[in-house]
Amino acid sequence: MQITGRTRVRRLPARGSNEWADICAILDAAFLAHVGFVVDGQPFVIPTLFGRQEETLYLHGSAASRMLRELEQGIPACVTVTLVDGLVLARSAFHHSMNYRSVVAFGTARKIQEDSAKEEALRVVSEQVIAGRWNDVRLPTAKELKATTVLAFEIQEASAKVRTGPPKDDAEDYALDIWAGVVPMAVQRDHAIPDPLLPAGMPLPAYIK
Amino acid sequence: MQITGRTRVRRLPARGSNEWADICAILDAAFLAHVGFVVDGQPFVIPTLFGRQEETLYLHGSAASRMLRELEQGIPACVTVTLVDGLVLARSAFHHSMNYRSVVAFGTARKIQEDSAKEEALRVVSEQVIAGRWNDVRLPTAKELKATTVLAFEIQEASAKVRTGPPKDDAEDYALDIWAGVVPMAVQRDHAIPDPLLPAGMPLPAYIK
Numbered sequence: 509m510q511i512t513g514r515t516r517v518r519r520l521p522a523r524g525s526n527e528w529a530d531i532c533a534i535l536d537a538a539f540l541a542h543v544g545f546v547v548d549g550q551p552f553v554i555p556t557l558f559g560r561q562e563e564t565l566y567l568h569g570s571a572a573s574r575m576l577r578e579l580e581q582g583i584p585a586c587v588t589v590t591l592v593d594g595l596v597l598a599r600s601a602f603h604h605s606m607n608y609r610s611v612v613a614f615g616t617a618r619k620i621q622e623d624s625a626k627e628e629a630l631r632v633v634s635e636q637v638i639a640g641r642w643n644d645v646r647l648p649t650a651k652e653l654k655a656t657t658v659l660a661f662e663i664q665e666a667s668a669k670v671r672t673g674p675p676k677d678d679a680e681d682y683a684l685d686i687w688a689g690v691v692p693m694a695v696q697r698d699h700a701i702p703d704p705l706l707p708a709g710m711p712l713p714a715y716i717k
Numbered sequence: 718m719q720i721t722g723r724t725r726v727r728r729l730p731a732r733g734s735n736e737w738a739d740i741c742a743i744l745d746a747a748f749l750a751h752v753g754f755v756v757d758g759q760p761f762v763i764p765t766l767f768g769r770q771e772e773t774l775y776l777h778g779s780a781a782s783r784m785l786r787e788l789e790q791g792i793p794a795c796v797t798v799t800l801v802d803g804l805v806l807a808r809s810a811f812h813h814s815m816n817y818r819s820v821v822a823f824g825t826a827r828k829i830q831e832d833s834a835k836e837e838a839l840r841v842v843s844e845q846v847i848a849g850r851w852n853d854v855r856l857p858t859a860k861e862l863k864a865t866t867v868l869a870f871e872i873q874e875a876s877a878k879v880r881t882g883p884p885k886d887d888a889e890d891y892a893l894d895i896w897a898g899v900v901p902m903a904v905q906r907d908h909a910i911p912d913p914l915l916p917a918g919m920p921l922p923a924y925i926k
Contacts, residue, residue, distance in 0.1 A: 514759065540815075542751035542797060544760035550723060551753035551760050553797035555819050588751060588762035592904065595847055597925070601839060601854040602861040604846075606749075610764050630810060637813075638804055644895055645810040652811040674912045686853055687922050688912040695801065698901035703883045706897055713896050716806070 514614055514665055525668045534609045534668055535560045535589055539637040543567065543661075544586040545578050552578075558587070558661075559633035565661040566629040567617065576657040580619040587613045587661055594693050598675035599686040605671060607690060613666035617659040623650065626658040640715030723823055723874055734877045743818045743877055744769045744798055748846040752776065752870075753795040754787050761787075767796070767870075768842035774870040775838040776826065785866040789828040796822045796870055803902050807884035808895040814880060816899060822875035826868040832859065835867040849924030 525531070541558045544551055554575045559566045565587055569576050579585055594607035620626050627648060634642045648656065675688050700716045734740070750767045753760055763784045768775045774796055778785050788794055803816035829835050836857060843851045857865065884897050909925045 514761075540799065540801060542753075542762050542764075542799070544753040544762035544795075546755050546758065546760050549755065550793050550823065551755050551795045552723075553751050553753035553762050553795045553821065555751075555797065555799040555817070557815065584759050586753075586760045586762045588764065590749065590751070590764040592749060595906075597847070597850065599855050600861070601843065601851070601857050602865070604843065604850075604854070606766065608764070612762065614759065634810065634813065638806070638900070641806065641813075642810070645813070646808050646890055646893055646895060648810050652809070656811070674910070674914070681855055682914055684855055685919075686855065687919055687925075688915055690910045690912075691847070691925050692907035692910065693904055694907065695902055696905040697804075698903065701883070701899045701901065703897040703899075705883070705891055710894075710896055716896075716900050 523669050523671050525670065526666070527668070530668045530670070531611050531666045532560070534591065534611045535565070536636070537609070538589045538591055540589070541565065542588045542590075543575060543579070544588070545575065545583055547578055557633055557637055559629070559636035561632050563663045565613070565663065566633050566658060567661055568630060568633060568656055568658045571655055571657045573657065576659060579617040579659055579661070580657065582616045582618060585615060585617060585661060587615070592693050593672070595691040596671070596675045597688055597691065599677045599681040599684045599688050603675055603677050605675065607671050607673070609668070609670045611666055611668050613663045615662045615664040617661040620658045620660055623653050626653050626656065629658045629660065630656070638715060640713070644713060732878050732880050734879070735875070736877070739877045739879070740820050740822075740875045741769070743800065743820045744774070745845070746818070747798045747800055749798070750774065751797045751799070752784060752788070753797070754784065754792055756787055766842055766846055768838070768845035770841050772872045774822070774872065775842050775867060776870055777839060777842055777865055777867045780864055780866045782866065785868060788826040788868055788870070789866065791825045791827060794824060794826060794870060796824070801902050802881070804900040805880070805884045806897055806900065808886045808890040808893045808897050812884055812886050814884065816880050816882070818877070818879045820875055820877050822872045824871045824873040826870040829867045829869055832862050835862050835865065838867045838869065839865070847924060849922065853922060
């Protein structure tokens with residue numbers, strides 16, 4: 509991984525980082541990425557699940573997916589991951605902000621051909637989305653693997669941006685009679701809803717309790 | 718708005734829609750977008766707040782923002798909004814999925830020049846992020862407006878994709894002794910954290926209670 513003009517954090521350097529540990533921490537706290545690629549000069553941004561292993565992000569989907577068919581050609585791609593941590597309410601409209609963690613990663617993808625490598629990559633994605641699940645599932649058949657494209661996106665450059673903490677207002681605005689602070693936000697999991705077709709009384713697995 | 722090869726939903730048509738009402742409902746339930754644009758053949762995907770008014774998505778940020786300086790030139794752009802509603806746990810690895818709502822919108826942006834139009838666009842963004850807040854804040858000064866770029870991204874084409882409901886497994890897999898169902902997920906707001914510099918006893922505004 510290297511740092512160039514694409515990923516050097518240009519503004520508000522206090523918010524930015526090119527440290528790999530910072531980048532990994534954000535990637536590993538997420539499971540949804542937005543993938544950017546270009547077809548005939550038109551950018552596309554598509555949401556997709558991912559799983560990280562070292563400097564590789566695994567992406568998967570139907571073999572008919574336009575995104576995967578484009579990416580597997582090794583075209584320039586951008587994978588962005590964003591976690592929203594809160595709304596920052598300042599006294600001035602101008603200083604309103606968001607607490608968040610994000611990673612912007614550049615690189616290219618290649619198609620994984622071999623079945624056992626595909627299955628291992630799918631396991632990495634599955635475990636990132638819901639750790640522990642993979643051990644329970646009916647594993648992919650050869651036919652299912654054939655219908656699934658799995659890509660290895662290799663991160664060539666990446667940067668992280670993080671904002672935390674309370675609002676920062678202009679000195680003279682602190683005297684205003686305006687509420688200021690942070691509204692924390694997070695993605696929460698709710699109680700699992702069993703498939704109506706599940707036999708009655710089947711216990712919930714520990715990993716979704 | 719029109720429908721072309723860029724936005725016609727190609728696979729799983731039951732999940733896709735080009736209906737404007739469906740698209741609006743998803744856009745209006747969100748406040749974070751991922752914006753794609755291309756510089757020298759390299760795609761960039763950047764998270765940003767937005768607010769919708771009719772077929773326009775307002776974006777804003779520092780006048781020094783690379784994203785905004787590129788977009789204001791009217792280059793092709795893609796704005797994608799994704800809401801994660803749950804993890805779909807099927808009996809087979811293959812049929813695992815995600816419940817979600819997403820919109821992919823194509824168009825171009827133009828810079829809003831006039832101060833009163835900029836302020837109105839900022840109000841639209843603010844109200845989309847946290848309805849009711851704008852009436853309370855110290856409004857932007859002329860200097861702050863000058864330091865802020867506000868863009869109007871006009872949606873030329875858009876499509877929505879939605880998945881809801883329980884997993885769908887292959888007929889023979891329903892006999893397996895594997896838990897299946899949905900783990901609902903949603904972005905939740907937690908109790909507001911007052912700015913430590915706020916005078917004691919200032920009441921919480923109703924819009925964040």
